[in-house]
Amino acid sequence: MYDVAERSGVSIATVSRVYRNPDSVRAGTRERVLEAARELGYVPSGNARGLASRTTGVLGLCFPDYADPEAEADAETDSGADDAAMLYSDQIIRGMERAARRHGYALLIAASLQGGPESLVAKVAGRVDGFAVLAQTVPTEDLDVISRRLPVVMLAGPREIDHLDHIVVANAAGERELARHLIEDHGLRRLAFVGGDPESPDAEARFRGFRDACRDAGLPVPDAPDLRTGMMTRAEGARAAETLLDRGAERPEAMVFANDQMAVGALRALERRGVRVPEDIAVTGFDGIPLSRIVRPSLTTVRQPIRQLGEQAVELLVQRLADPSRDPVSLELPVALARRASCGCG
Amino acid sequence: MYDVAERSGVSIATVSRVYRNPDSVRAGTRERVLEAARELGYVPSGNARGLASRTTGVLGLCFPDYADPEAEADAETDSGADDAAMLYSDQIIRGMERAARRHGYALLIAASLQGGPESLVAKVAGRVDGFAVLAQTVPTEDLDVISRRLPVVMLAGPREIDHLDHIVVANAAGERELARHLIEDHGLRRLAFVGGDPESPDAEARFRGFRDACRDAGLPVPDAPDLRTGMMTRAEGARAAETLLDRGAERPEAMVFANDQMAVGALRALERRGVRVPEDIAVTGFDGIPLSRIVRPSLTTVRQPIRQLGEQAVELLVQRLADPSRDPVSLELPVALARRASCGCG
């Protein structure tokens, strides 16, 4: 910058103005500065700028790296098993990127490298004006400290820290409506629920919704999912479907999966075993990933507005940046039941 | 940081050491510092750190925002029309993120807001140690200037600036092999090629590969694609298929689409018109998106290692960061023909 100033015969202050507020500099001067900058290959330092102005123009996102181990395998086996994970965080990223761009921000993303130094969050936190965190990515303690200095919004998870903004989707309400549909509209009574890790707040909330529907309908209310899988992948869904099938006389009339991935895997497994869907058994998912619309039979599911999750996160951050003293906000995004072929509709 | 130093009774240098090189500080001292930091809600400033150390620990990615207008429509219509665009840049993002993480970097992403100030690139460039650019995202002139100051790698496009590293996928070779397969292995002779915007280097390269195969086989060599679409979307693919069908006597034996999205759209359109694939006509795509494997009939296509594109980009950046004087590298990533049902295989 000093070089540019010298070369164009002005002061560094003027060079600064050319970039920050072009109109405050006479056109002729501006041209000379720009020309000099071009010749010298000058690139303004975002760091210095950020240091001096105390803002970065960047918003951040921290997310867990669940997809990793499978992604590796996937590339080789062509199994596509990690699409769900990919789509979930990818859609949030896209949503945030879009919204951030609208507001003039760039997006810094980082997956939570397990066990590293406290580096990850710290690294992100120090370089952004505010950021979003996917549930179970960052130790609550760290978040507590960081959120004292800059805006943080929690995504999809319990509200661990009560002074933070946070956003969830209506998991329980969505699953409840889905199960109600199965029970009332299709007259099914023996529903099996396949959940995930008990630590997953989403999967658990969905199970609660499922229970609610059972209770509403006067059916037996299960204490726990009929089955649980670890990563909620396609392969695990297929296995779960077979397990359920092999229970013999107890075969359910519907398999309610906690996410689409498992449901898709189940569809394949059932096809292999010659079980017809939805004639012999209904199958449902949750999420509304693109696949769910394309598989045959198309999958009845609950559509989650994932991209909006990202967009709302940015909105909340921007709002809080504008008014730091605003009360913490807690949003629940609505979901929509998608009735398709796998439950006997469409 | 000064506050932390004071509170824990050490100098700022020691505080700095606690974060940068914990082992160089006695355990007791370290604890006191960390404790003070916690109490004060101290978050190290990435900007200041970057300024002083002249590195950011962040890598960047600039990509075009083609998906935008459709994404909007998509959310409402449930048509899923923007999946391709989404997957392409998303996969690159994921690939880069993964690789970046392995090397201890975070990822800064920004889509090229058309017509904004020269802000976008400049903003990114000033905040990263190096970055990747998707073809046709940033004016060559800007890149020229910026690449004098930090490593830049061009992705998927012509090598606009010869001193830059750049990576492409084997578009021409892949399409050529695909067309060869159709002609030689399936004995098809009347192939129709549906391309995209003439400005798209990928689509054009694929068309060249198609021509090569025609020439190789002694078939008439077309000067231009039989049809072009603007955005290469599903809807456009469907329309293209109908147009091709309506040409009456000239109906081709195979429709070769420049990407999977269009091919998937075509599959739907043909189904609606009662044309059987592959019995009545073969259909092929290019990209190897997840959908291609799932549609019925499954789509014969050329699988592009998009995620690897991102990973390689990071490798190149890291290498150049380590040795700035290394000669520019030019990689061509291999593609693989995926023979599936839509051409009569599988």
Added chain:
DNA sequence: ATGAAAGCGCTAACAC
């Protein structure tokens, strides 16, 4: 409209 000067919060020698 432009210049001068005082930091922004940290790292990196270099002393001790």
Added chain:
DNA sequence: GTGTTAGCGCTTTCAT
């Protein structure tokens, strides 16, 4: 092992 001291490259009053 820890403290001192320069900057890093920019923004921002405050003058002029």
